[in-house]
Amino acid sequence: MESTPRSIRPHIALFGRRNVGKSSLINALTGQQVALVSDTPGTTTDPVYKNMELLPLGPVVMIDTAGLDDVGELGQLRVEATRQVMRKTDLALVVLEPRKELKESERTLLDTLRHGRTPFLVVVNKCDTAELPDHLLEELKxxxxxxxxxxxxxxxxxxxLRGRHIQARLKDFDAGTILGDLVHPGEVVILVVPIDLAAPKGRLILPQVQTIRDLLDADCLTVVVKERELRAALEMLxxxxxxxxxxxxxxxxxxxxVPRGVPFTSFSVLFARYKGDLSAYLDGIRSLKGLTPGSRILVSETCTHHQVADDIGRVKIPRWMRQTYGGDLKFEFSQGASLPADLAQYRLVIQCGGCMVNRRTVLDHIATCQxxxxxxxxxxxxxxxxxGVLEEAIKPFGLSLD
Known part of the structure; x- marks a missing residue:
């Protein structure tokens, strides 16, 4: 369970004011001392991520966040970091105390969740110290x-809470299949894996490993070759x-x-569907004809990978774009799970494959851009x-640019 990639685990985050018992609740849910607990307000400063096994769900990511009512300059930065966590959360647990009424920060949070896309539960902690006040119950009702x-x-x-409510809220969570719906048991699938400067030493990159596992689950025969070995592998079949x-x-x-009639695609196209929205990405391609000299383009890298001399996002894509659409395109780059605040200045956002983040993060990027x-x-x-191969690469999904 500990080796399950974080990117495909449900992300469960706890939100609430300081000292309502968020950290204590994480410890109680997991049965471990995962989070530091103290009566001192503001003990949790930055969001804390912990890979856990939460029965009966299985592997999850639990996220402890700073209090919504944190104060001061640093406090506001912590509150903003907490808001950013919400954008990648599959289930939000809003933790309250048994008080007479909600605080303004709690009302704002609940209003955001009620009108958003994130499933949530309201958990009133410390019920051993007081009963739920009728006024609070009526307000929530x-x-x-x-x-x-x-x-x-x-x-x-x-x-x-763990066995019934959380499980019910996450019943529709499904990491899905990468390509299991495109092939049948017993069929052969060839994976072409170049070994270049960007390839990690002694291992494959995560999308390749996940694709192999997905094919094994689909009972397919998987052949892995380098690009110069593909023709020989095809002749042997x-x-x-x-x-x-x-x-x-x-x-x-x-x-x-590849012989005529044999469908082919790429890991990136597969993961564009698995992690994001192929239709939205194809709309992005259709918009390229509107690029003009000086158009600003943002390349969004959701992880902080080590950049190499021939980096795909910072070197190759800008070079290919300038060759195709003119040399006056202006490229800017962002790293991490957040997008810049002022997106309107860009004519296009180019999103990485998102292999190290969960689907909720990528979908949030798409929705923010839209x-x-x-x-x-x-x-x-x-x-x-x-x-010039996009039409062929999206054929396996029954899609077309036309």
Whole structure:
């Protein structure tokens, strides 16, 4: 369970004011001393992420956040970091105390969640110290919220919260399949994996590993080759493979070697669907004809990977874009799970594959760009387009640019 990638685990985050018992509740839910507990307000400063196994759900990421009412200059920065956590959360637990009424910061949080896309539960902690006041119950009822009463100290209500309520809210969470719906048991799939400067020493990158596992789960025969070995591998097979999947950088070589009638795509295109929204990314490609000299383009890298001399996002994509659309395009770069505040200044956002973050983060990026009226596309989709093979690469999904 500990080796399950964080990017495919449900992210459960706890939000609330200082000293309502968020850290204590995490410890009670997990049965471990995961979070530091103190009566001193503001003990939790930065969001704390912990990979856990939460039965009966299985592997999850628990996130402890700073108090919504943190004060001072640093406090406001902590509150903003807490808000950023919400954008990647699959289930929010709003932790309250059994007081007479909600505080303004709590009302604002609940209003945001009620009108947003994130499932949430309201948990009233410390029920061992006081009963739920009728006024608080009526206020929550008026919002359509039925709170769950627990005590992290005594354990009252914890099992029901974990085994019933959390599980029910996450019942629709499904990491999905990468390509299991595109192939059938017993079919052969060839994966083309170049070994270049960006390849990690002694291992494969996460999308390649996840794709292999997905094919094993689909009972497929998986053949892994480097790009120069593809033609030999095809000649050794008694029948054509059901699908060829390549690294985006080897698109042209693979397109030339794959026989007519054999479908092919890339890891990046697969993960564009798995982590994001193919339709939105294709809309981004359609917008490219509107680029003009001086157009500003944001390349968004959701992780802080080590950059190499021929970096795909910072070197190759800008070079290919300038070759295709003119040399006066202006590229800017961002790293991390957050997008810049002023997106309207960009004509296009190019999103990385998002292999190290969860799907909720990528979908939030897409929604944020759409709200700002800025087209967004994905590394793999864009590279396939620039190499003239996008139509072929999206055929396995029944899609077309037309």
């Amino acid at each position: 008026g919002m359509g919220i039925a709170p769950v009463a627990v005590s992290a100290k005594t354990g009252a209500g914890i099992e029901e 008694r029948r054509p493979p059901a699908l060829v999947v390549t690294d985006s950088q080897a698109f042209l070589k693979v397109a030339g070697d 709200a700002a009226g800025v087209p967004i596309t994905n590394y793999g989709i864009l590279i396939a387009h620039l190499h």
